Structures are given as C-alpha cells and as structure tokens.
Amino acid sequence: METDEGMDSGDHRAQVIVVGAGPAGSAAALHLARAGVDVLLLEKGTFPRDKVCGDGLTPRGVQQLVRMGVDIDAPGWMRTKGMRCVCEGRQVHIDWPGSGSHPDFGLTRSRHDFDDILVRHAVAAGARLCLETKATGPLTDRAGRIVGVSTVVGAEKQPKNYHAPVVIAADGASARTALAMGLERDRSKPMATAARRYYRSEVRTSDPYLELWADLLCSRTGRDLPGYGWIFPLGDGRVNVGLGALPHRGRGAVDLRATMDQWLTRMPPHWELREENAVSPLRSAALPMGLNRRPQYRRGLLLVGDSGGMVSPWSGEGIAQAMEAGQIAAETVALALHRPVGAGREQALHQYVSEVNRRWGRYYRLGNTVADLVFARYGYRPLLSRRVMASPALVRTLARLLTDGTDAPSDDLVGAVVRSLVRMVPAPSRRARVMDARRR
Template identity: 50%
Template structure:
C-alpha cells in the first residue's frame, strides 16, 4: 500500500490517455471490464502531430462510435496532393470495402480529449493530472499495478491483474521493466507548427517529397533527405505545417530541423502566409518510434500499445491509426484473459496479443524497413521522385502501399500484389 496514500483496484490499469490508451480503455469498458485510465496531463493538452487522419484511422473512429461528421468539428479530405520532381499529383483515397473513402483533420488537443471522453462514457475511470512513477511488482515477478502521484504530490497506487502501457515513445513504464528501444528499427523525427493561411480550408492533405539539406550536414551540399513536408489545412483559419525525417540518412541528428522547416517555407509563395509574422504556435518536435522498435509487446502482465510498442508506420510516419488498432486488438486479448479461471489460461490469452499485431503488420513493417533504408540514399530518393511521380498508376499503387489501404483479401491487382508482398515478408 502506498504510504499515506490511496489504493485503487481495477480489472485493468491503462497508463496514458492518448489515442492508444483511450481506445483500449473504451473497448475494454464496453466489454464490461473495470478500467482505470491514467493521464499525467489535463485535457485539453497538446501533442506534436500533423493532425491528419487517413481512412485507416477513420475506420477506428467509426468503430468506436465517434461522430466524424463536419457538424461535430471534423474536416474531411479527399486524398493526398503530392509535390515533387516538378510534378503536382492528386491521389484520391481509394474506394474500399474495408476503409472509408475520406480522411479527416482534427487538432490533437481535440482528438485526444474526444477519445478520452469516449472512454469515460463507456465506463472507464479517468484520472487526469496523475503521473505514473513505476510498476508494482508482485512476488512472482509479475506486474500487479502501478505507483503514481497526484498533482498535489500525494502517493497513489492502482492495482490490477493487467496493465496497459500507452505512455508514448519514451514509455517510462516500459523502460522500468527493461524494455528498451531496438537499434535495428527505424526512427524518425517530426517538427511542426501552425500559420494563419488562406489555405486553411484545403480538402487535400499535401505532401512535399523533396526536402533539401542546404547546410552540408551530411558532408555534402544540397542533400536530398529521406522524408517529406506537409501542409494540412485545419479549417479554422490556420494550416498545420511540418516535416518528418528518417534516421536512415547520414544527416540525421546533425540537421537543424527547425531551420530546415524555415528554409523550406521561405521558398513557398508569400500569399500562402507561411512566414514568421503569421505563426500562431511554437515550432515543436517529437520522435517517431517505427516498425516495432520496442518488443516484446506483452510481458509479465504488461501490454504495450501504440507508440510505447514502436508501432508507427515506417512508410509514412502515421501513428494514430496503429495506436487505435493496437488498442482494439489489446482489448480483445485482455477481455479474453479476464474471463479465464487459471493463471495459465490468462497468460495464454494475453500472449495472443503480440501474435495479433505481428500478424496484422509484421510483414508490412518489414517491407517498410527495407523501404526506409533504400530512400536513405539520396540517389534512390531522387530517382523515386523524378521518375515515379510522372506515372499515375504507379503512384496510386504507392498510395495504397504507403498508407496501408490495400484490401487484404481480394480487391484489384494492386491489392493482391501488396497482400502477397506483406504475406511473404518475414514478420520479424
């Protein structure tokens, strides 16, 4: 028991109320589990993100019953506008039985609070302003809850037979259990800010494929970097503008990303408004943990979801869809575990979760690791932008591949090819 503190009991403790944690908590609560959801901040709170949601993320919102209509504050988009190699290409989100044909834009402050409130409406017990300080370890070596502190410094304990780590890429809970990031997985960094702009009502997500390092940070001049810039209209008079860079370039870690953002935006048309006098928020950065860069995804009573398990898509840097999907898959396994009558049966049920995420994305993420390693070479990136963009059919295939929007069973020739590639790739 926490000294001079309070102890709470539950079926499941979820640490972190971002998209992964809140989705996990919502699905669990709807299944009848008693869920405690812990969030160190208070809503609304900001997170570094592009604020753009692909149809894959929209599918998860719909599954939660979230109202994604424009009337509820969501801005819909038709697809992706790609600029690079002197080309401008519009690719609509594909029609599909599995995914809606539209994406969304919503500030993370709004999105995260919406998902947290959805979990509360389902029955989860949300504790804001509660910082988890470490796991509680039982005599068997299994985690039996977490220690925490309230905003007033009061020591707290939250005990449960299952703990879900949804505390982001740094995941202090995972680190306390010795689960460190894997060096053989890609990492990225993203920086973003907001500007007042007449482009705020754009119904396309815009991606710039040519980001040039003019500083010679990799030992040369004018290096083409592996990554992309984005412009996402927010519909409120501002645009979210940012860039993401992969660690497969020798310039990674030696590039001033904020200056790179400024250099890129200074070359955009003046009338777009992407100038310092129109900036409405600080330039913020965040790491992008990709391709299962922390494993195992279940150990000793702790389930890792979203960024805690390094589940960002290596192909495009998307994390929200995979955070929510992993939350749904984790909830399925945990609900089954809670129904078991023996410790062995519970462990068998929980062990199904890492197999489920590996089956869902293991082969696909392996392809992603090959992809990011290839585009880490400037000459490969240059060939891809100069010679790939002029071919619309190839680019439609690329959109399905990079956004993971292919039909896993059936579909057209593109779907079947992507499904075959992900099936034969080892799910490491």
C-alpha cells in the same frame, strides 16, 4: 521498480490499468469498458491539451473513430480526399483508395480537440479516468509480473499506488512503463523526429488534400531530406505545417528548424506561411517506428501505440495504429480475463503479440528495410520520380504502401500485387521468436 503484493481500497484497484490517455490509451480503455471490464485510465496531464502532431488521419484512422462511436459529422472535423505529392515542380493527386471496410475519406483535427474527444468517449463508455496522475513505475510481484503502477498525483506529487492484474502501457514515445519492465528499444529499427507549427492561411485551410513535399533539402548538408514536409489543412483558418526525417544515413541528425525555414521560402507568398501568420511555436517530438519494442506483451504488460514503436516506417503515421492496437489489446484482455489466473490466461494474453504481428509484422518489416535503404539515404524523391508519377498503377501501389492499406481486401490488380508483395516478406525468424520467448 517497486515490488508490491498488497491490495488497497477499491478505487485504487481495477481489472485493467491503462497508463496514458492519448489515442492508444483512450481506445483501449473505451473498448475494455464497452466489454464490461473495470478499467482505470491514468493520465499525467489534463484535457484539452496540446500534442505535437501533424493532425492528419488516413481512412484507417477514420474507421477506428467510427468504431469508437465518434460523431465525425459534427463541426470541427475536416474531411480530406487524399494526398497531393509535390516533387520537382510536379504534382500528383492520390485519392484515398476506399478499399475493403475503410472509408474513402480521411480527416484532420488538431490533437488539442482530438485527444479530448477520445478521452470523453472512453469515460462515457465507463472507463474511470484519473487526471494529473503520473505513473512513476510498475509494481511487481515476486515473480516479476506487473500487478499495478505507482503514481504521483497533482501538483503536490502525492504518491498513490494503483493495482490491477493487467496493465496496458500507452504512455507514448517515452515508453517509461515498458522500459521499467525491461523492454528496451530495438535500435536497429527506424526512429524519426518531426516538427510542426500552425499558421493562419485562408488560402490553404480548406484544401481537400494532405500535401506532402518530397524534394526538400537538408539545410546543413544540402542533401535530400531523409523524410518529407507536409501542409495539412485544419478547416478552421489554420494549417499544420511540418517536416519529419530519419537521421541522415552517415550524416547525422537533420536540423529540422533550419530546414523548415529554408523550405518555407519556397512557398508562394499568397499562402501566407510567414512568421507573422504563425500561431504557435515550432515544436518537435520523436516517432518510434517499425515495432521497435518487443515482445508487445510480457508478464502482465501490453504495449500499445508509440510505447510499442507502432508508427509506420512507411509514412510516419501513428494515430490510426495507436487506436487499432488499443482495440486489439482491449479485445485480447477482455477475453483473457474470462479465463482463470494461470497458464490459460497467460496464453490468451500472448495472443496480442500474434495479432499485432499478423496485422503489421510483414508490412513493417518491408517498411523498415525501405526506410533504411531508401528514405534514410535519399528521402522520398525516388518514390516520386517522373516515371512513378506518370503511372496511375504505380501511384496507386505507392498510395497503398504509404497508407497501411496493404491488408484491405480489394478486387483490383494493384491491391492483389501489393498484398502479394507484402506476403512475400519473411515472417520474423525462428531466432527472433526464440528471443521473444526468452524475454517473456
């Protein structure tokens, strides 16, 4: 970490710097720019570019896109009605609940297009985008507070420093900026790995459901996969096929490639999910889950999306949470900047941690426990037993738990039961809050 108290020319300075232009960073930059804040968005790559992902969005994600002004009726977006869960020859269709302000449909779009669309919206809103600009570390003042970032720019790796009193880390699972500020990952929280590949499949590409398979076996151990497989339609002739898994409790990491090969042999031939129809390599990446990096605000630095470990431990969904956290961070920072530098502004910035924990704290705590006790041992099979699949109320409960719909107001009994269940989860203990306060 470099210390830096100086300031340089105007284009290197902003009110806020956002590191990383994935969904979290673009959302944060867009909402800040809309609030009239001068924001610099630094991205190490260029657009469009690929990102290893399942490309599936729940209604919660759709809500964020609408909020950002993205035209989801334009060509290229594929609407989904819900999920189809497959287990031991049984299937159940779970339509998106459409509760509260969430729409009743989901979407798919390849991240190649998706991230490009989002970053363009951020720029149109007024964010200043610097591509091929890789943040290499935080710049700090004598008190250890972040005051900017050092970067290397372009193929020549030209060093350049950028300055701002507030920095938002949206640099994904590597969490380089957070780590350099001493925000380590909590290793007790779940960390999954997922792999995906694109196939051409005319039969499956326009399926209105996201399909999840819960009865996959690990190739190495022959035991239940501590995760699930998916087939997500893209509507353009392709499907995104992948699987995600936690480390198998007591049996180590899962061989995703071999397990996927084994799974694909179970697919009906007319789905065309064969080697000759593959249109990409199989690629994998990590899924940091369950709010695994805390506190989410410290000494001028806010963590959003994967850099704060915000992937849902229930489902592996992370795009919606990344955009939502970007929005919360932007609103918090925009308000805080109206206060004079000092204790009042600091207190306002700390509100980000409270809001993240209000939205996801209890729900993720319950999810982390379920991931540890159930998913890491038996996968998703117990959730999709014959009994659960035969009960519409249990299936609706499951849908709400898996799709982060527990905070949406609803007037049905299932919604009330799920909300009460989550409210019963204890808030972070006094000890955890004291530890967070010490880390600030």
